[in-house]
Amino acid sequence: MRIIIAGAGEVGSNIAANLAESHEIIVIDTxxxxxxxxxYSNDVLSIEGDGTSSVTLREAGIGEADMLIASTDDDETNLVICGTAKTLGDSFTIARVRNANFIETWDRSDGAFGADFMVSTNILTANDIVRVVGLPAAxxxxxxxxxxxxxxEFEVSPKSDMAGQTVEEADRFEALTFAALVRNGDVVIPDGETIIEAGNKVIIIGRPDSIQEFSGAVASAETSADAKEIVIIGGSDIGYHTAKLLExxxxxxxxIEQSTDRAQQLAEELQKTVVMEHDATDVDFLVGEHIDRAAAVIATTDSDEKNLLVSLLAKSIGVRRAIAIVEDGEYTDLFEAVGVDVAINPREATAEEIVRLTQEGQIENLSLIEGRQAEVLEIEIDEGSALTGRPIxxxxxxxxxxxxxxxxxxxxDFIIPRGETIIEPGDHVVLFLATDVLPDVMGLV
Incomplete structure (x- = not known):
């Protein structure tokens, strides 16, 4: 496909890097x-210009483009880009937005703002947070x-019984597959004799109940407790949507929100959430409110620095898990290196979601692993697939x-893949694979 990406920030650059090998990519930025x-870093055509300008879009070839992705950091700019693109051609338009009000308007009116699809960064991030909170140690x-x-994906703690076991010894769960281990940043496909070491990340695929059981086994005693006591620090839009999803x-x-006006607004809108107006960097307040007993603290302020600070404060007083939003993707590894359990970058999550939307053909869904060293794909199998009609x-x-x-x-129905399992046309198969073999795999399935 010919894809135009307007906005070469963290989101746009990530999308371009992921799509450059398989699509013709044109990137616009001021x-x-x-x-x-x-x-210089990717096989793409880059144009200096304003994506809202019809002149710039024509220079980028909007008339022949299959898709336009508006991924600047400004919602209104992205909507204008999509609207302008629709006046110049018939490309499929995707707008990245943060403000959920735009999503609500778009949902009520098909094609509003000239956008064929919208990706809400804040709602997407809140969903990622809630999924991680629901699985201890994930x-x-x-x-x-x-x-x-x-x-x-889980990190194996030194206190976990799984540390030091082989994959065969650890594989005692009814309906899951050990897909990969991550060691020192490298993805390893294990066999039964591969030893799971403390500090390894384990990537598993399976039925949700078995994943939940695995979660309890891999978690240490400190993180395996009931994750019902959740504290959100920061009444940002992400914080609001996270609370709403938990409700x-x-x-x-x-x-906990420091602004009086924002705290009052949140208290009115969130019916099952206890909203407290206070500065979350006040350790005496945190201890007095028994925040130390929380299963998880989620830092969702609008400041990376404050999210890091309150996360480390929470860990220092005994909170089991600290999950923090980090807007600058360069800091994600730093957050986790200094003690934050999970750092979630909204821009990276948004880029991954948009990459999903660009997939053609049999790929129904995908997830990118460790900087796209590997991918998890959901594929609908047809009669011509090399997987059809024979034991696995x-x-x-x-x-x-x-x-x-x-x-x-x-x-x-969920089917556990075993050596004797025969895949039929119409089955949905979830594959884990190294990204560099993707073209070969797609030629077979």
Whole structure:
């Protein structure tokens, strides 16, 4: 496809890097340094200019484009870009927005603002937070096959019984597959004799109940407790949507917001959330309100620095898990290195969601792993697939060794993939694979 990306910030650059190998990419940005950087670092055409300008869009070839992605950091600019693009061609338009009001308007009126699809960064991030909170010790969680399958990533604590076991010894769960280990930043496809070491990240794919059981086993005693006491620090839009989603799941979180006006607004809008007006960097207040007993503290202020500070304060007084929003993707690893359990970058989450939307053909869903070293794909199998009609142990001979079948669903039923399992046309298969073998795999499935 020919795809135009307007906005070469963290989101746009991430999308361009992920799509450059398989699509013709044109990136537009007003910053000449970003344009030059993208030109040299990726196989893309970069244009210095304003994406809201019809002249710039014509220069980028909007009339022949299959898709336009408006990914600047300004909601209104992205909507104007989509609207302008629609006057110049018939490309499929995607707008990245933060303000949920735009999403509500768009939902009520098909094609509003000239956008064929909208990705709400704040709602998307809140969903990521809630999925991670729901699994003790999980670093990442993604649903597949309409929720029948989950992919989850965990770090194995030195206190976990799993540390030092082989994969065969640890594989005592009914309906999940050990897809990969991550060691020192490298993705490793394990076999039964591979030893799971403390500090390894384990990526598993399986039925949600088995993933939940695994979560309890891999978590240390400090993180395996009931995750019902949740405290949100920061009444940002992400904080609000996180509280709202937790309420919908039957929880009653507490939310700390320093601004009097914002705290009052949140208290009126969140019916099951206890809103407290205070400065969350006040340790005496945190201890006095028994925040130290919380299963998780989620830092969702509008400041990366404050999110880091309150997360570390929470850990210092005994909070089991600290989850923090970090807007600058360069700081994500730093947050986790100094003690934050999970750092979530809204821009990275948004880029991954938009990459999902660009997929064609059989790919129903995907998740990017460790800077796209690997991917988890959901694929609907047809009669011509190399996986069809033979036991898995036979069909997988044709595939690269860096491919693992994680799960199968058939007419809304979960099927545990085993060597003798025969995949049928129409089945949905969730695959784990190294990204560099993706073209070979897509040629077979």
């Amino acid at each position: 910053d000449p340094e970003k344009v030059d950087e993208l030109t 670093l990442d969680v993604d649903p597949f096959a309409g929720g029948l399958v989950q992919m989850a 919908e799941r039957g929880l009653s979180p507490r939310l 142990r036979e069909s997988m001979i044709d595939f690269p060794s860096e491919v693992v079948i994680g799960a199968i669903t058939r007419r809304r």
